[in-house]
Amino acid sequence: MTVPPLIEIKNLYVHFSVYGGRLKVLDGVDFVMRSGEKVGLVGETGCGKTTTMKAILRVLPMPPARIPQGEIYFKGRDILKMNASDLQQVRGRGISMIFQDPTAALNPVFSVGQQLEAVIHHSANRGRQLSRQEIHQRAIASLQEVALADPERLLRSYPIQLSGGMRQRVCIGMALATGPELLIADEPGTSLDVTIQDQILRLLRKLVEEKNTSVILITHTLGIVRETTDRVYVMYAGNIVEVAATNELFSYPLHPYTRGLMDAVPRLTGGGVSDGIPGRIPNYLNPPPGCRFHPRCPQAMDICRQEKPSFYKLSEDHEVACFLYQEGGKGT
Numbered sequence: 001m002t003v004p005p006l007i008e009i010k011n012l013y014v015h016f017s018v019y020g021g022r023l024k025v026l027d028g029v030d031f032v033m034r035s036g037e038k039v040g041l042v043g044e045t046g047c048g049k050t051t052t053m054k055a056i057l058r059v060l061p062m063p064p065a066r067i068p069q070g071e072i073y074f075k076g077r078d079i080l081k082m083n084a085s086d087l088q089q090v091r092g093r094g095i096s097m098i099f100q101d102p103t104a105a106l107n108p109v110f111s112v113g114q115q116l117e118a119v120i121h122h123s124a125n126r127g128r129q130l131s132r133q134e135i136h137q138r139a140i141a142s143l144q145e146v147a148l149a150d151p152e153r154l155l156r157s158y159p160i161q162l163s164g165g166m167r168q169r170v171c172i173g174m175a176l177a178t179g180p181e182l183l184i185a186d187e188p189g190t191s192l193d194v195t196i197q198d199q200i201l202r203l204l205r206k207l208v209e210e211k212n213t214s215v216i217l218i219t220h221t222l223g224i225v226r227e228t229t230d231r232v233y234v235m236y237a238g239n240i241v242e243v244a245a246t247n248e249l250f251s252y253p254l255h256p257y258t259r260g261l262m263d264a265v266p267r268l269t270g271g272g273v274s275d276g277i278p279g280r281i282p283n284y285l286n287p288p289p290g291c292r293f294h295p296r297c298p299q300a301m302d303i304c305r306q307e308k309p310s311f312y313k314l315s316e317d318h319e320v321a322c323f324l325y326q327e328g329g330k331g332t
Contacts, residue, residue: 004076006035006182006214007056012070014051014238016284017063023284025051027238027292028308029070033231035181038208038215040225040246042261043235046281049218050100052235053184057097058087074182092122096175098204100187100218102167106159112170113139113155119174142173146203168200176207183208186218201228222265226250231317234258237281237292239308245317254320256297291323299324 014026026048033039041049054060056072058079072079074090082090099105107115116139121130130138136155143151146169159167168188175183188200205228208215217228225232225246232249234242234257242255253259260277279296282288288295294304303323312325 004073005032006037006075007031007033007216008071008073009052009056010071010073012052012055012072013068014048014055014060014065014070015068016065018285021285024287025238025284026055026070027287029235029238029240030311031233031240033214033216036212036214037231038217038229040229040232041216041218041235042220042222042225042232044220044261044281047235048238049235050186053097053186053216053218056184057091057095058082088122092119092178093180095182095184096178096180097184098168098171098175098186098188102164102171103159105171106167108159110158111155112157112159112162116142116155116170116174116177120177138177142177143170145176145207146170146173148173165200169203172200172204172207176211176213179211180213182214182216184216184218187220222250222261234261237287238284239292239321241293241322242318242320243311244319248315248318252318254314254318254325255293255322256299256324257293291321 009029009031012026012029013024016023016025029048029052031052041052043049051060055067056074056079060067067080070080074094077086079087079090106112113136117135120135120138120142139155140151143154148154148166148169154162154166154170159170162170172188185204188204201224207213215228217225219225229246232244232246233240234249234255236257242249242253242258244252249258250262253262257277264276277296282292282295288305290306291297291300291304291309294300297304301323307323309321309323309326311319311321313319314325
């Protein structure tokens with residue numbers, strides 16, 4: 001019997017109703033990951049990375065969000081068709097998410113202990129109810145795992161009494177306390193200074209390796225992806241444009257957008273400062289026809305302005321959605 005992927009997204013569309021029209025944010029996203037994988041999702045701010053992951057957990061506010069088309073499977077079960085009870089189980093022991101802003105993720109009117117213990121209580125196995133003492137001990141252990149000193153004091157503290165780095169460690173401990181099979185880390189160091197960010201990412205890598213947890217890492221920092229992941233999905237304006245094994249992607253980036261991202265990274269060897277990718281992500285109220293990247297692409301062809309490219313398989317571990325690589329295209 002074939003084991004289903006841990007996560008499989010098929011042809012996912014997400015729209016948002018706003019004053020003035022409808023934002024067509026996700027435009028047919030496909031995404032697959034197997035159990036035990038560490039997958040990166042990269043792209044500019046506003047390209048739809050977080051929206052995709054929130055759709056997996058079904059935490060998008062509806063309305064204004066709506067999913068007119070698509071399927072999201074977790075271990076072969078369609079998340080979009082789950083009832084509230086099944087969905088709660090998935091959000092507990094199945095999938096956890098670390099949001100990029102720990103200040104917004106933690107409720108300011110409840111203590112750290114109240115929030116952490118509530119997560120542990122709701123995610124406990126249905127077969128045996130945990131005692132208050134057991135829940136409290138698990139909460140202490142969760143804070144110790146993320147290298148926070150004096151966990152008893154921290155459990156009595158409120159989020160505003162902690163530093164940004166401490167709040168992010170609490171969020172990591174909260175996400176891992178349930179023993180999830182999949183951890184979604186949404187730019188977990190973005191709101192922190194670079195030294196604390198490095199500590200947080202090292203800690204996160206250590207914990208997921210120890211617990212053998214599958215990870216989706218959302219980021220726009222390519223160096224982090226190169227160090228942390230097995231495969232990478234590159235997203236632009238609600239579309240996946242390239243998928244490859246991490247080493248393959250960094251050695252042979254194919255899509256013009258991926259190349260632009262690579263070229264924009266400063267190099268220690270010098271060579272000047274990149275001009276970056278000209279233009280900006282399109283207006284989702286009225287996105288361009290065809291390939292959404294064509295207004296910014298230096299290699300755009302007439303067909304790019306008329307049709308949306310399908311994926312072309314260049315190797316077993318490398319696919320790209322670009323007309324340059326179809327039969328007769330310019331290629332590399």
